[in-house]
Amino acid sequence: AKTLAEFLFGDENALIALDMSEYMEKHTVSRLVGSPPGYVGYEEGGQLTEAVRRKPFSVVLFDEIEKAHPDVFNTLLQILEEGRLTDAQGRSTDFRNTVLIMTSNLGTQDLRKANVGFGKNDEALSYARMQEKVNEALKVQFKPEFLNRIDEVIVFHELAMAEVVQMVDLMSKRLTGQLEGLGLGFELTEAAKGLLAKRGYDPQLGARPLRRALQRFIEDPLSEKLLLKEFHAGEIIVVGVEDDPDQKDEQRFTFKAVEGFVPPSAIVLAGAGDATPSTTE
Incomplete structure (x- = not known):
């Protein structure tokens, strides 16, 4: 809606x-x-x-x-x-x-x-x-x-995993915007999206737990790392996946910093500066 x-x-x-x-x-x-x-x-x-x-x-x-x-x-x-x-x-x-x-x-x-x-x-x-x-x-x-006064009745089928991954992209946009305000980029690898979708989807409950999974596995640990100043402006936070050494056959999320984040506003300003006014004699 x-x-x-x-x-x-x-x-x-x-x-x-x-x-x-x-x-x-x-x-x-x-x-x-x-x-x-x-x-x-x-x-x-x-x-x-x-x-x-x-x-x-x-x-x-x-x-x-x-x-x-x-x-x-x-x-x-x-x-x-x-x-x-x-x-x-x-x-x-x-x-x-x-x-x-x-x-x-x-x-x-x-x-x-x-x-x-x-x-x-x-x-x-x-x-x-x-x-x-x-x-x-x-x-x-x-x-x-x-x-008789209802225009259309739409029946939704159970979500496929590919559709849940798309919802991960949509839900993470708010977090991306918040981090950009701090001068940080944010990126979820395909493996991270898949694991988050797997942990946040229930056939009986639909995608409602996905919001909670994003907060539990991504936002909460990321907040702690930001408080500890593990990331700095100009970096891109890349969330990936690795095998969990403490639990057999389980995986966990990783948070790594990569240099090279450019704020969207800087890209817009740079693009505007490329245009030079023409002069006529």
């Missing part, structure tokens, strides 16, 4: 994320549009309506939508049909410039039991079966008038 927000609106922070497990009870539904007059929090507005009012161009994520109270879907019907929502104070919030995403785990247990996924020879057939089972689960959980 962050990537979509950055692609559509040029800012990954143009994302409004709502955990629908917080709206399981009937009395919590009013928090979306604000408390009724006379109740505590009336002047604060709704958590959904106020957020969209502040960020009218945004991606709105309803995470684990199946956990929400049924009354939530009555609220969403107004958004999906008319592109607006009226809060408790009578103000109309415009949703026509937002993209709504709802995530759900409905049907995933049935997929695992049936061992449905992507095979090498029946990829199209397998995906069709996945969609069929998920759509059946959606019809059991949600009313037809709600499902």
Whole structure:
């Protein structure tokens, strides 16, 4: 969702994320549009309506939508049909410039039991079966008038290791930017990416543990080395892999410094200096 927000609106922070497990009870539904007059929090507005009012161009994520109270879907019907929502104070919030995403785990247990996924020879057939089972689960959980207002249902297959490695690249960009601010370069070898992907991916949990693995195996030890001043400005920190002498058949990450880091800003300035203005006589 962050990537979509950055692609559509040029800012990954143009994302409004709502955990629908917080709206399981009937009395919590009013928090979306604000408390009724006379109740505590009336002047604060709704958590959904106020957020969209502040960020009218945004991606709105309803995470684990199946956990929400049924009354939530009555609220969403107004958004999906008319592109607006009226809060408790009578103000109309415009949703026509937002993209709504709802995530759900409905049907995933049935997929695992049936061992449905992507095979090498029946990829199209397998995906069709996945969609069929998920759509059946959606019809059991949600009313037809709600499902009919959803533009598209996308079923995601289990991530392949190559895709997890790509996620390592995306997640390490923030760390790269932080180190560049200290005058340091950062590079993960292919072996390091593979080991990090292996330790940070779980077929049951997906790629959620990957963020924790990056922090545990890369960011935390790197922070200690920076505090001990093992790296200096102008160096590139190269993270590699070697056999762990303390554990048989195990590997560990290595951190080595290589000279030659040039800040991106210096490259831009150098490129600008190459252009010499032409003169006419």
